[in-house]
Amino acid sequence: MKLLTLNFLTCAIKTCKTSPSSFPLHPRDAELEILETDINLPFLKNILPRLMWDELRTITSELGLPELPPAAPTREDLVEPGAQAAEGEEVEEQPSQTAKDLHRVLLETTVKEGKLACGNCGHEYKVMEGVPNFLLPGHLV
Amino acid sequence: MADAEPQGAAYEEEHVHTVYEQIASHFSATRYKPWPIIEKFLKELPDGAVGADVGCGNGKYLAVNPRVFMVASDRSTNLVKIAKQHQPHASIVADIMNLPHPRHSLDFAISIAVIHHISTPERRIEAVKAILELLRPPSASEPGSGGRALIYVWALEQKDSRRGWDEGNEQDVMVPWVMRAKKEKEAKKKKGQESQEAPKEGEQPPEQPQDKTFLRYYHLYRKGELEEIIEEAGGDTVEAGYDKDNWWAIVQRKS
Numbered sequence: 001m002k003l004l005t006l007n008f009l010t011c012a013i014k015t016c017k018t019s020p021s022s023f024p025l026h027p028r029d030a031e032l033e034i035l036e037t038d039i040n041l042p043f044l045k046n047i048l049p050r051l052m053w054d055e056l057r058t059i060t061s062e063l064g065l066p067e068l069p070p071a072a073p074t075r076e077d078l079v080e081p082g083a084q085a086a087e088g089e090e091v092e093e094q095p096s097q098t099a100k101d102l103h104r105v106l107l108e109t110t111v112k113e114g115k116l117a118c119g120n121c122g123h124e125y126k127v128m129e130g131v132p133n134f135l136l137p138g139h140l141v
Numbered sequence: 142m143a144d145a146e147p148q149g150a151a152y153e154e155e156h157v158h159t160v161y162e163q164i165a166s167h168f169s170a171t172r173y174k175p176w177p178i179i180e181k182f183l184k185e186l187p188d189g190a191v192g193a194d195v196g197c198g199n200g201k202y203l204a205v206n207p208r209v210f211m212v213a214s215d216r217s218t219n220l221v222k223i224a225k226q227h228q229p230h231a232s233i234v235a236d237i238m239n240l241p242h243p244r245h246s247l248d249f250a251i252s253i254a255v256i257h258h259i260s261t262p263e264r265r266i267e268a269v270k271a272i273l274e275l276l277r278p279p280s281a282s283e284p285g286s287g288g289r290a291l292i293y294v295w296a297l298e299q300k301d302s303r304r305g306w307d308e309g310n311e312q313d314v315m316v317p318w319v320m321r322a323k324k325e326k327e328a329k330k331k332k333g334q335e336s337q338e339a340p341k342e343g344e345q346p347p348e349q350p351q352d353k354t355f356l357r358y359y360h361l362y363r364k365g366e367l368e369e370i371i372e373e374a375g376g377d378t379v380e381a382g383y384d385k386d387n388w389w390a391i392v393q394r395k396s
Binding site for chain 1: 216
């Protein structure tokens with residue numbers, strides 16, 4: 001499960017969703033794995049406004065990963081400066097180091113095994129073989 | 142309808158979830174071509190849109206548009222393991238009634254061939270509510286600006302299909318899924334590999350593979366029924382239609 005997923009996940013229990021402490025879910029006993037994929041600069045630029053930066057910083061810090069900068073990068077920060085297009089010429093934008101780092105942490109860093117805990121109710125969801133399981137036991141449905 | 146009456150979650154566990162878990166890889170091998178209306182819905186999304194594929198099965202719709210981000214979910218772990226290969230998306234095991242997404246957060250959702258597996262009218266409404274709850278509400282100034290979901294269900298009216306159901310037929314049905322045993326193919330392969338040796342005298346022939354039939358529960362939607370459920374769930378039907386034995390609707394939140 002890539003870390004970007006956690007940006008769009010909360011507790012599956014209905015009563016938790018209205019509580020701010022149910023987001024983000026907290027990885028526990030996580031075994032991380034890097035699964036390399038091609039960097040996609042337009043995708044990173046587009047997803048940027050959707051990122052809950054402070055919460056992602058919390059997650060990466062809980063996982064013991066290198067600290068994310070205090071403020072989210074801008075779209076411009078993701079593009080390598082320099083390659084100026086001459087008039088009428090198309091030059092493909094290149095990803096900056098910031099973009100590469102962001103790609104690494106959000107799309108290539110994955111939780112292979114472990115748990116995701118709700119900060120509100122404490123319920124833990126298992127992650128097995130990279131797949132988080134949000135099915136609830138009968139008494140919590 | 143078979144002897145048992147539809148009765149909710151436990152019934153669906155037995156007659157839907159357990160079946161898909163067992164037929165996952167065979168089912169997946171037969172599901173690869175996206176349907177045009179769904180493909181169009183996904184391709185017309187703005188780049189960077191974020192959404193959910195609720196009941197993603199093998200994840201065939203995750204291959205349609207890599208410029209959006211989708212969190213795909215299914216009850217079947219075996220199907221989710223197949224779905225997770227599609228970049229840049231994510232796949233999780235979850236139940237439509239208890240989806241783990243923040244409310245009102247998504248730009249779009251699709252739920253294809255899912256809510257026809259739900260066995261009571263109340264639960265069908267609840268399922269549509271769960272999909273609507275994912276979507277961004279429209280802003281007050283722009284009524285059409287909210288998130289949208291595309292829902293597909295099997296139609297009762299399909300007299301030209303292989304099943305031949307039509308208006309007036311029973312709507313709650315058990316539909317067989319037959320996994321054919323590959324008898325001839327296997328035999329041929331063996332022959333080639335083992336230099337056409339016949340089984341030795343007195344030796345048991347290898348276990349004969351048998352066709353296996355699984356029954357899945359379906360509720361077949363009659364004309365107008367999907368829109369009625371959407372209305373009851375508090376949604377607005379933006380567009381709806383019939384497409385190859387299925388009813389579909391594009392829905393949004395009212396507020």
